[in-house]
Amino acid sequence: MMGPLRRRTRLLAWLPLTPGGLFLLALFVVPLFSLLVLSLRPTDAYFDPQQGFTAAQYTEVLSGRYYRDALAYTVEMALIVTVLCAVVGYPVAWLLVHARSAVLRLVIVLVVVSPLLTSVVVRSFGWRALLAANGPVNRLLVGTRLVAGPVNLLTGPVTVVVVVTHVLLPFAIVTLSTALSRIDDAYLRASSSLGARPAATFLNVVLPLSVPGLVSGAAIVFSLAMGIYVTPLLVGGANQPLAGLRVYDQALRVFNQPSAAAMSFTLFAVSLVAIAVLTRFGHHWERRIHD
């Protein structure tokens, strides 16, 4: 008697998950699958997908300079942004957790989340105004005679890195501050009472214990940086060798959709591998401490 009843209640327990499940299925799994099929279709002279399957698009992505260089450039940019977010975000996250003054904490939170609360268009045009040929940065550079005339600050690798770091920094700070707030203050006092200077306490206690936060923050920032295109597009235009921009270009301007799909999947795969490596490392570290 108990068997069927229990099975039925167990099925019922899944019921609340149905809307979310259907939503994910309809809007993520199905399009992803059709994108995968599309990326494997052969094309005619007008890039229209035909019947059958081919790996031609993937060969193109991995060997042709157009995509391969963009992929390499993007991975490099994402790595630099991830490291920058960690380095810049760590002290801010620390201050957010340990600041005595509630007012200071509030100010930090507001500054940190402000990029998330402003629209991407407003934020990007803010950057454009700042970095334009007659913008304040160029005027400062010219005024201090560091450069002879206004320089192009809007495109180029440094700008992309700076802008993307600004956009993704909140994600790093939020994950890091969560991890840092979980470190019991008693560990810090124990280390100090045992004779460790603040720097030694940081290296020996705080840093190792914040590895889980660093790992999850890095995973989020890296995968978001890999796919970012709206902010670089609005700040520096479409002609930058970013993978996201290349996909956008192929899909919506050249209309070579199978090729864009193959590029998307390659990006997706690189992000997945990076996240897998990071989380494995994180799990291994946490098991050492907690299991």
Next chain:
Amino acid sequence: MTSGHVAVHGLKAGYGETTILDIDQLEVRPGEFLSVLGPSGCGKTTLLNVIAGFVEPTAGSVLIDGRDLTHTPPYRRNLGLVFQSYALFPHMTVTQNLSYGMKVRGASKAGQATRVAEVLDLVGLSEYAERMPRQLSGGQQQRVALARALAYSPTVLLLDEPLSNLDAKLRRQMQSELRQIQRRVGTTMIFVTHDQDEALTMADRVALLNRGRIEQIGTPQDIYRSPRTPFVADFLGAGNLVRATVVDSHTVVSNGTSLPVTTDCPGGTEVTVVLRREQLRLASDAVAGQGPRGEVTFRAFSGGTWHVQVRLLPDDTAATRVPGQVISVELPDTGRSGAPAEEGEVVRLTWGADSVVVIQE
């Protein structure tokens, strides 16, 4: 050991207007075991944190072996600290935890290993050197925390309620173990606790804190037998505090009830009489003698003892007064034959007049 002398002068600590610690004078002798006892919020942990250097006092000074450490950062004080939560570094093995203090001081690898082996042996955990803290029981973690704080031979060891996360049995075992270790290494120990039994059992001297001030300091016998204030008597579990007025050197009167005591306070003085539960006995009302009459209002058997509550009756039974104070009495069980008076019975409460403490208000 000659080092490990702690002196605190005119110490004040607090936030803004509120003073949470105000200690005129406190000295801990080298090699002494001092318990700092008090209810939660009395400032005992703040006192420890001021000595350790984690709380900056607003006034006063902390001297260790004559050196003024008031403004020295914690990592240069050379003190040991044991936490209630143990605070063992979870990502280090027992050995790494124990050598941490020596490592950050730049001690040689060989020296570290020798000393780690020594302190592990001291706390009886030699087989656990390569374990991670999470693989140890609470009692073992406690021992490692103690060993870690002792490993680099600090002059003074500060312990912040280190046993309160252990169960009662383990706690008693750790109490005696800690005391034995202290005798062996001779380090001065300042032990913060809210548990009066623990404080009395372990300490050479007990400092009782109340609202940031030292209410009384003395040996356990001293502080228990001669409490200076009603707070001390109450906190050490006296049980019954009776407010009364002195009549003569042998009698005080409380709410119309005469109580036999011995006091040198002049007549008319307001006093508090401390009647310890276990000092009181019940006698039959029919027997004429010293001691006030009372009515038994509650009686309960709890193993080796009986708990009895007696409401004091006025000397002049005709007088109408507010109901008398209820006195708790703890009587040893005398076996099958005897049981104390039942509820509703009128009895006479007796005690040795010399043994009762009278505190002048």
